[in-house]
Ligand SMILES: Cc1cc2nc3c(=O)[nH]c(=O)nc-3n(C[C@H](O)[C@H](O)[C@H](O)COP(=O)(O)OP(=O)(O)OC[C@H]3O[C@@H](n4cnc5c(N)ncnc54)[C@H](O)[C@@H]3O)c2cc1C
């Protein structure tokens with residue numbers, strides 16, 4: 001990779017959308033992180049970033065391939081646990097591997113200060129960062145939701161773009177008993193700022209100069225900057241901070257749609273100064289430790305307010321919503337889905353919501369029709385036993401399921417690896 005020593009006085013600014021709609025829909029903004037990390041993986045590099053673990057904690061991990069990297073997609077609005085990744089990054093660099101490290105600006109600055117020397121293979125992206133909420137508050141929020149909804153949580157989407165659009169901010173939680181809750185309580189606590197980590201009120205990166213080679217963000221203000229570019233499915237703001245960032249951006253241009261913009265049209269509060277520590281922070285923490293979460297959610301999270309109640313709707317999922325068979329397929333497994341209709345789409349969306357599963361293929365006999373609407377559907381000819389631990393048949397009709405099972409079996413796939421979990425239509 002090129003030298004990153006030439007830091008620009010002002011960043012080059014772009015609005016970016018990944019060309020593949022399915023990638024954009026699985027990403028928080030315009031999917032630029034996938035384009036940048038694909039480039040590093042194709043160069044036999046490794047990618048470090050934040051995933052949501054099986055028990056819904058934000059942790060940094062290392063990815064060697066696209067499936068592992070895909071779990072990093074989506075914003076987790078809590079402080080991530082870096083564990084030992086700085087040491088692992090250094091070890092990879094010492095071995096001559098190319099490395100993409102992604103995280104908040106302070107995590108990128110922390111990594112640079114930890115490794116202390118210039119490595120040609122290191123490329124860093126930082127996210128524009130509003131601040132990170134306390135994981136402890138997130139834990140209590142989750143426990144409160146599970147109690148209220150009488151079941152373990154099976155999927156979390158911190159900001160449900162698929163159902164509410166890119167611009168809205170509504171968190172969605174799905175539970176084992178098929179309930180799904182759309183809520184704004186955690187979002188309201190986040191934007192109230194009392195739950196941010198103390199260092200965030202003194203953040204030294206709240207300006208246009210950043211420690212990443214490329215800084216990525218949501219492009220708020222896109223309608224004014226580039227009218228017509230926004231389709232409410234996500235646009236990334238990209239700040240290119242130095243020569244290295246510029247050369248990597250150039251290398252990924254084939255996979256993205258982009259427009260050059262001005263920094264003046266791209267400003268948002270986090271590019272100006274840190275948020276003030278709210279005066280009620282001390283009261284919040286006192287209440288948090290002394291009272292139950294129901295009290296905290298009402299006093300600080302807007303829970304119970306008239307318009308919030310409207311959005312805090314708990315639905316029992318309709319018979320047309322199909323919950324992925326979590327009971328039969330334990331986490332950590334590589335999954336292929338066969339079927340791209342309603343059921344397949346439901347499974348795909350759930351597994352993409354940061355759950356600890358890897359989707360390694362999605363098949364349908366009518367693959368041409370579905371691929372043309374932007375989803376990555378493959379033909380049955382491409383089924384390869386080595387690619388998955390389980391293949392899930394995603395149709396509701398028993399006869400259709402049996403036909404699909406026969407097609408899959410013909411490929412030499414053993415019966416234990418094929419799962420069909422729905423008995424609706426005979
Ligand atoms: C806590 C937080 C606050 C943010 N605040 C703002 C803001 O004020 N303004 C704004 O424009 N954008 C903000 N963002 C950034 C934005 O939401 C997207 O992360 C960014 O635009 C990348 O989107 P994408 O479509 O390219 O990628 P995606 O594929 O969705 O990328 C996800 C990237 O975010 C990283 N990531 C996710 N969660 C965390 C976390 N908890 N800690 C560290 N890294 C994480 C992953 O490692 C990955 O690199 C924030 C993100 C987070 C996590």
Ligand code: SF4
Nearest residue numbers: 105106129131200203
């Ligand atoms: S606001 Fe600043 S200090 Fe807080 S997590 Fe983000 S980059 Fe780090």
